[in-house]
Amino acid sequence: MSRITIRMAKLEDAEEVYKVYEPYILNTVITFEYDKVPVEVFRERMKNVMDKFPWLVCLIDGEIAGYAYCSPHLERAAFGWDCECSVYLNEKYHRRGIGTALYEALFHIVEQQGIYNIYSLICIPHESSVALHKKYGFTEVGTYYNTAYKLGKWRHLLVMEKRLKETIGEPAPVIPIHKIDKKFLENEYEIAVKKIVTTKQ
Template identity: 65%
Template sequence: MAKTEIRLATLEDAKEIYAIYEPYILNTVISFEYDKVPLEIFQERIRKISFQYPWLVYTIDGEIAGYAYCSLHRERAAYAWDCECSVYIKDSQHKKGIGTALYKALFELVQAQGVYNIYSLICVPNEGSVALHKKFGFTEVGTYYRTAYKFNEWRDLLVMEKHLRETEGAPGKLIPVNELEKDFVKEVLKKYV
């Protein structure tokens, strides 16, 4: 039986994570990037995001099969309690529950950090991604029509949102992921594999 694990990503994972991401850049409209990303730049993305939010990897026998992370939704201070989520699965590992497991752990961690709202921006049509987000209680907020140009066509971007808590009164300070209690983080990561 295969050994599965969800854990926090490290900079040493960048090459393996990027190997999953690159086909999304080069072959799909799921990513709006056009070109390959140099490894150093991709490592810097992981470092910058992981400073504040969880970046999780799902491994099977030590090999990364998928990853998910939350990142800053908007830069202005008043948006500090919102984040944006992303999940990418290795092509050979789709339809095995990896995205669901990653999202369960990811959303529990960001809720513990004090996040109120999670957003997902999806190039449509993308029935699989829309269904996954609806499964987690995301609702459609609106669409940016013909907002991105890739593969010789203008693309629409669906915005979905999920509320993690009621927005009454002033929010508390957002806790960086590395300041969450270590035992709590370990428990969450073990819970969903």
């Protein structure tokens, strides 16, 4: 039986995490980047995210099978209670429930931090991604039509939104991820691991 672990990413994971990400740059429109990213640059990206938000990795028998994280949605201070979510899987580990397990833990964690709204930006058509987000309560906000050019075509970008809290009154400051209770996090990891199947379906 495979040994499955979910935990917060570490900066030492950057090289292996990037190996999961790079095929999406070169072969897909899931990310709109064109070129390979130097590992040291990718590590710095991770650090900037991890200073405030969760970045989860799923390991199967010691190999990073996938990861998910939240990052700032827009830069201005008034958007400080929003975030964007992303999930990427090693192509060997599709159809095992890893993406859904990571997302569920991720959303619980940012809710605990005090985030109000989560956004996802999806290059469409992408029926499985849209369905996954709808499963977790995301709704379609709008579409940027022909907003990006990649792999020989103009691409549309769908914006989806998940509201975690009612937007009433002045919000409390968002709690940085390193101040979230460790027992709460460990419990979320354990619950998520139980949702992952050990073999491809």
